[in-house]
Amino acid sequence: MITALRTPEERFANLPDFDFPVAYVDDLPGYEGLRIARVDAGPVDADRVFLCLHGEPSWSFLYRKMIPVFLESGARVVAPDLLGFGRSDKPAQQSDYSFTFHRNYLIALVERLDLKHVTLVVQDWGGLLGLTLPLAPGFDERIERLIVMNTGIGTGASPGPGFMAWKNYALSTPDLPIGALIARGTPHLTPAEIAAYDAPYPDASYKAGAQVFPALVPVEPDMEGADIGREAAKFWSERWPGKTFMAIGAADPVLGPPAMERLQKLIRGCPEPMVIPDGGHFVQEWGEPIARAAIAAFGGK
Structure with a gap:
């Protein structure tokens, strides 16, 4: 039985530029009793769904500049908060968190919502988890397009010193x-936007996930998630049939141009990326032009 904390709703009052419909589910198989939140906007029967997966230590608020652009195209947008982040419940013990725990949650949520014609939008942990989703049964048919930003696939490869410093600090x-x-x-954030990133965490007891997530990245061959990461790398390089759009925050010291150029070469058919010269790791904060360029590259929708 997982003990989890729930952030009071009043913490999310008056979020800047983030007045989107929020839905909850608390009975996903294997996650019963854990309340999981998602932004779910646009027509339920839309021809396309943008599934926007955030990383750590952010939450779906990170996508607030991209969601309106996706909605303008007539699509549905689903942006879940990972357990431990945003409006979702926060397991209290670091030992509750694992690669498989979070990957299976995303699989269960997509199956519950029966999402099809999906454009997968990923960054940071959103990519570490999301780029493995096509390996779930039937998901290679659900996912048709990819927007990928400042992320990687956890294959067990050794990271650089910048990542290790971040892991140890966290x-x-x-x-x-x-x-x-x-x-x-992200120096252009306003005080209200900074406060919105702090909103999910009334105190340190809510931050077990934010603390432990860097240590869960599969950076050694035998770590949990590395095997499926290697399988995912083969899928994207050998079997991916869809369209891809890549954007790179060039000022990211860990997952900036060198890492993303390696990922570009790995993803079958990935075109030249859009580079945001002053964009940091949380490149969705420069997200409106990225979203517009991606939709244009996909043919306008």
């Missing part, structure tokens, strides 16, 4: 300054 800092960390590479 594990040793119980009360992570979430908003300040995101603002460090």
